[in-house]
Amino acid sequence: MTPVDRIRLEHFTLRQVLEMEACTRCGECIPWCPTYVAAGDEAITPLAKIGHFRAFWKAQHLGWLARLFGLRKPTEEDVAAFSRGTYACTLCGRCAAVCPVHIRTRDLWIGLREQLVDWRAYPEVFRLLQERLAATHNISGDENAQRLIWAENLEVQPPALSALGQADTVYFVGCVSSFYPTVYSVPQAFAGILAHAGVDFAVLGPEEWCCGFPLVIAGMGREAEALAKHNVEAVERAGARRLVTTCPSCYYTWQHTYPQLLGRPLGFAVLHATELLVDLVHSDLPLKRLEMRITYHDPCDLGRTSGLYDPPREVLRAIPGVDLVEMAETRERALCCGGGGDVEMGDPGLTEKVAAMRLAQALDTGAQTLATACQQCKRTLAAQARKDRVRLRVVDVAELLWQALRP
Amino acid sequence: MDRLTLFWRLHLALLGLFTLEVGWLLSLALRARVPGLPPEASRWRKLQVLVGRTLRFLFSRRLFPFLARLVDQGVLHRQLIGISRFRWAVHLLVFGSFFVLGLLSTVTGIAVEILPALFPPEHILNANALSSALRDVDHPVVALANEVLGLLLLLGLALAAWRRYVRRDPNLRTVASDGVLLTLLALIALGGYPVEAFRLLAEGNALAGGWGFVGAGLARLLAQVPADWGAWHSGAFWFHFATVNLLLFYMPFSRFFHALASPLIAALNAREEAP
Numbered sequence: 162m163t164p165v166d167r168i169r170l171e172h173f174t175l176r177q178v179l180e181m182e183a184c185t186r187c188g189e190c191i192p193w194c195p196t197y198v199a200a201g202d203e204a205i206t207p208l209a210k211i212g213h214f215r216a217f218w219k220a221q222h223l224g225w226l227a228r229l230f231g232l233r234k235p236t237e238e239d240v241a242a243f244s245r246g247t248y249a250c251t252l253c254g255r256c257a258a259v260c261p262v263h264i265r266t267r268d269l270w271i272g273l274r275e276q277l278v279d280w281r282a283y284p285e286v287f288r289l290l291q292e293r294l295a296a297t298h299n300i301s302g303d304e305n306a307q308r309l310i311w312a313e314n315l316e317v318q319p320p321a322l323s324a325l326g327q328a329d330t331v332y333f334v335g336c337v338s339s340f341y342p343t344v345y346s347v348p349q350a351f352a353g354i355l356a357h358a359g360v361d362f363a364v365l366g367p368e369e370w371c372c373g374f375p376l377v378i379a380g381m382g383r384e385a386e387a388l389a390k391h392n393v394e395a396v397e398r399a400g401a402r403r404l405v406t407t408c409p410s411c412y413y414t415w416q417h418t419y420p421q422l423l424g425r426p427l428g429f430a431v432l433h434a435t436e437l438l439v440d441l442v443h444s445d446l447p448l449k450r451l452e453m454r455i456t457y458h459d460p461c462d463l464g465r466t467s468g469l470y471d472p473p474r475e476v477l478r479a480i481p482g483v484d485l486v487e488m489a490e491t492r493e494r495a496l497c498c499g500g501g502g503d504v505e506m507g508d509p510g511l512t513e514k515v516a517a518m519r520l521a522q523a524l525d526t527g528a529q530t531l532a533t534a535c536q537q538c539k540r541t542l543a544a545q546a547r548k549d550r551v552r553l554r555v556v557d558v559a560e561l562l563w564q565a566l567r568p
Numbered sequence: 569m570d571r572l573t574l575f576w577r578l579h580l581a582l583l584g585l586f587t588l589e590v591g592w593l594l595s596l597a598l599r600a601r602v603p604g605l606p607p608e609a610s611r612w613r614k615l616q617v618l619v620g621r622t623l624r625f626l627f628s629r630r631l632f633p634f635l636a637r638l639v640d641q642g643v644l645h646r647q648l649i650g651i652s653r654f655r656w657a658v659h660l661l662v663f664g665s666f667f668v669l670g671l672l673s674t675v676t677g678i679a680v681e682i683l684p685a686l687f688p689p690e691h692i693l694n695a696n697a698l699s700s701a702l703r704d705v706d707h708p709v710v711a712l713a714n715e716v717l718g719l720l721l722l723l724g725l726a727l728a729a730w731r732r733y734v735r736r737d738p739n740l741r742t743v744a745s746d747g748v749l750l751t752l753l754a755l756i757a758l759g760g761y762p763v764e765a766f767r768l769l770a771e772g773n774a775l776a777g778g779w780g781f782v783g784a785g786l787a788r789l790l791a792q793v794p795a796d797w798g799a800w801h802s803g804a805f806w807f808h809f810a811t812v813n814l815l816l817f818y819m820p821f822s823r824f825f826h827a828l829a830s831p832l833i834a835a836l837n838a839r840e841e842a843p
Contacts, residue, residue: 170599171607175614176836178597183833185826188739189651208741222596223821230821231745261648262830263641263837 168218172275180264184211190256190266195497196249196504199514204246207256207266213243214273244282247273249511251504252378253461253497267466270502274380284507287379298370298388301340306367311338311345312352319352321366322399328363330355330437331401333392333415335408336371337536343543344536346556350563351407351434357566358441362405368395372414373422379503382422389414389422396429403430405437407559409463409535410501416467433463434559435472435534442479448565450482455561456528457485458519458542459495460535473534473558480565488522496522498533500541516545523553530554532561571802575809576681582813589820590828634835641838642831643667658731661724663827665717666753672713676702705767711779714760719782721757725750749824752815759808761786766801 170178190207191197197205204210213235220232227233235243247270254267277283293302303310311334312319322328332355338348355362370392373385392415396404404427406412412433420426442448455477463469470492477485490496499505499515520542523531531546531553533539543555569577598611605617625631640646643663648656679702683693693699701707729750731737764783768774774791778784819825 170597171601173600175597175600175602175618176833178600179829180833180837182825183829185830186741186823187655188737188741191739203741206741218596219821226821230818232821259651261645261651262826262834263647264833265837 167279168221169276169279170218172272172279173269177265177269177272180262180269181211181215183262184208184215184264185262186212187261189259189261193255193259193494194250195253195255195499195515195518196251196511199499199518200249200511202246202249204242205249206246210243210246210250210270210273213239213246214276217243240277240280240282243273244277244284247277248284248507249504250502251461251497251499251512251515252502254465255461255494255497258465258493271378271380271382274378275382276380278380283380286506287381287503290375290379290503290506291381291384294371294373294376294384294388298391299340300336300371300375303340305370308334308339308367308369309364310340311342311348312364315349315352317353317356319348319356320363322363322368322395323366325363325399327400329361329402330363331396331399331404332362332364333369333372333396333404333406333408333411334364335406335411335536337540338407339369341536341540344540344557346560347407347536347539350557351559353563354438354441354559354566358444358446360437360441363399365392365395372408372411373418374410374414375503375506377414377418382418385418386422389419393419393423393427396427401429403432405432405434407434407534407536407557409433409460409467409469410537413462413467433467433469433472433534435463435469435476438476438559438562439472439479442476442562446566448480448562451480451561451565452482453530454484454486454526454528455530455532456488456523456526457491457558458488458498458523458531458533458538459492460533460538461495461497461501463534464495465493473532476558476562477532480561483561486526486528488526490522498535498538498541499545500537505541512541513545513548516541517549520545520549520551520553524551528553530556530561532556532558534558571805575805579809579813582816586816586819589817593820593825637838638831638835642834645834647834654727655731658724658727661720662728662753665721665724666827669714669717669721672710672717676710679703706778706780708779712781714764715780715782718757718760722754725754725757745822748818749822752811752818755811756808756815759804759811762804763801763808765790766797766804769795769797770801 184207186208188208194206216232217235220227220234223232250270252267252270257264257266260266274283290300293300297303298305299308309319309321319332320328322331332352334348338344352364370388372392373388376382376385376388404415406415412431415427415431457474457477459465459470463473474485477483488495496519497515498519499512505512520531529552531542533542533555534557536557539555539557545551546553546555595611598614601607602609602614602617605614625634645656645659648659679699683699687693689695701710704710732740732742732746761782764780765786768776768778768784768787769790774787815824819827
């Protein structure tokens with residue numbers, strides 16, 4: 162760990178600095194924090210994170226007044242606890258949803274991570290992530306030329322942009338769907354639906370690089386600029402009117418982070434897959450009946466972060482025979498799956514504990530199927546269901562729709 | 569120099585110190601980014617842009633909806649009702665009472681000291697029922713308002729202390745500064761009653777009663793005790809003054825700064841969350 166005597170408020174907006182001052186320490190966020198509830202580590206609470214940082218920056222600038230009021234410069238132990246708590250956060254944003262003062266915590270936690278990156282006080286795994294992304298342009302470390310490995314067994318291959326040259330819609334698959342076999346079924350289903358519905362689309366294949374989301378949320382956003390530039394240029398070369406993705410984190414990154422990183426608006430629309438699927442299910446596509454009771458898990462980056470709660474539900478309700486039941490905690494207050502915020506990379510055990518909590522909520526509904534609209538949520542929840550021998554099928558909304566649609 | 573002159577000189581100086589403290593904190597906070605400006609922009613440039621934006625905002629149609637949210641979300645904390653009516657009541661008792669007491673005291677100061685210095689006695693700003701009421705410390709409405717608001721503040725502080733130290737709500741994380749703050753606020757609220765009682769005793773009005781029923785009751789109780797009540801009044805007055813100003817000095821460097829920052833943030837962010 163390196164000296165931590167310099168605190169850069171430039172990681173925050175002025176409003177964020179005021180947000181830290183506005184925290185009343187009422188503690189309303191504490192019981193809603195999934196990783197705190199799972200781990201019981203006080204350093205994870207939003208109060209501790211804000212309290213630590215507020216004390217650190219004031220101790221640096223207020224001199225003897227800081228000492229008078231008991232504010233001291235951070236020791237290595239303080240920074241270690243601060244780092245542990247800050248990186249054990251899934252960035253689910255539930256704390257913001259319940260905050261009586263409306264503090265927008267998620268962006269604040271990313272700012273804190275940027276400060277920890279300045280101090281080189283971040284988990285080692287993120288250094289490896291940086292290196293892997295620089296070398297292979299994807300989070301798995303596989304050869305990026307293998308981007309279409311998920312499509313190898315398909316009867317009809319998804320059209321690649323390299324062959325077509327131009328496409329109206331670009332399907333951005335994302336690293337997890339591209340390289341993790343347990344969720345290959347998500348892009349397979351979505352590409353199947355697009356082809357079946359006659360949508361003029363193409364995938365980027367090896368030209369697709371990681372969107373940069375894992376770096377941005379790790380506090381290494383500056384290093385995501387090259388990835389953003391490459392991806393946007395690839396889509397622009399295709400002359401696409403819109404980009405669609407099945408990954409909520411990629412969706413948020415394209416929709417909100419890229420225009421900020423590049424300092425300009427993108428010249429095409431960005432959609433999450435469920436927004437496109439809503440249009441398709443209302444366009445007279447014949448759907449088979451699926452008799453099943455389903456509960457829906459809101460992915461944090463799609464729901465709380467991007468505000469998309471209804472499109473996935475609308476798709477599910479459009480499938481004949483589906484009985485959609487809600488979990489006790491849903492929409493703005495939905496519990497995280499545990500797989501967000503890069504927590505899985507640093508502490509997989511913590512991710513498992515949160516996933517088990519969410520599975521218990523799903524089981525309480527009596528549903529046999531747990532649908533979501535995120536490959537990472539599917540991967541996390543399905544792995545935990547297998548581990549806990551829970552009789553619950555975890556699927557993506559696109560998979561269910563494809564099941565109802567395929568010949 | 570008489571007591572009131574000394575009071576006003578000190579009070580204005582300490583208010584100036586408070587303003588300097590807040591200004592210093594804000595100048596440090598200006599190291600943070602301001603959207604629309606490059607991160608390396610100077611703090612002076614950021615301040616210029618922020619002042620410009622604020623002025624444009626103040627003269628725009630967005631002001632009144634913002635003020636409505638400031639009251640609804642920032643002061644009344646309506647979102648808290650959905651979480652806990654009890655907590656909401658405690659918030660209103662403490663923040664609401666303190667806020668109105670502070671407002672009443674400020675308006676009284678203006679009516680008693682500033683307006684007569686600026687305008688002749690027959691001017692409408694001096695010769696009206698409200699100014700007369702504020703200048704009369706024994707006016708029923710003013711005396712009753714001060715008395716009741718002080719009691720409501722004490723009730724709120726007692727409930728807050730009960731939540732924190734007796735019931736020990738699992739969400740709360742109690743630190744030493746919580747105790748300091750609750751004690752300071754309680755000393756401010758409690759300190760007003762002896763000032764009132766000793767004033768009545770010093771003026772020889774201890775048995776005359778009055779609308780400030782706690783102070784008047786205390787004066788009645790002490791009426792038979794031989795003492796230099798003028799000196800006691802002076803001591804209680806300066807103690808009350810010192811506790812109020814200690815809080816002002818402490819505020820920008822303590823968690824109590826949220827009393828200023830949270831209404832603003834709640835109003836700003838609630839606007840962006842609105843559909």
